[in-house]
Structure formats: C-alpha cells, structure tokens
Amino acid sequence: MKNPWFKISGLFFVPASIPGWIIMLLTVVYAVYVFIDVDSRSHSVSDTLINFVFNLLLIGLIYSLIAYFTSLKSK
Secondary structure, rough: OOOOOOEEEEEEEEEOOHHHHHHHHHHHHHHHHHHHHHHHOOHHHHHHHHHHHHHHHHHHHHHHHHHHOOOOOOO
16 A cells, blocks of 8 residues: 555554545544443442443454555565
C-alpha cells in the first residue's frame, strides 16, 4: 500500500493519515455511543461494565482488522 492509513506501534495501530484518523474518531464516537446505550438499559455498574466490555472487544477487533489490512507491512 503506497499511502498506509495506519502504522504499527508496538501492539497498537496508530493513524498515519487522514482516513486513519477519521476511522479512529468514528470508532471512539461509536464506543461512547454504545456505552451510553448500554448504561441507559443497565441496573447496576457491574451490569453496565459486563455488557460494555463485550461490545468494546468487538469494536476493537473490527478497528484492528481495518488497521491491519490498511497498514504498511514490515519486511
């Protein structure tokens, strides 16, 4: 890929271009939206955290897959 969207920094993918930053921003906004939605339907703090962590893992997995396939491959 000539213009990679992400670069690998340790275990994390860091945005390296405008499309990468847009994807990261959308990911964070969606995670906050999911937290607010889960919190509005929960009855306790533990209920909120249990339901949110699963959703956050899925969001992180999708972000990582997008970043992996759009990052510069090291040789």
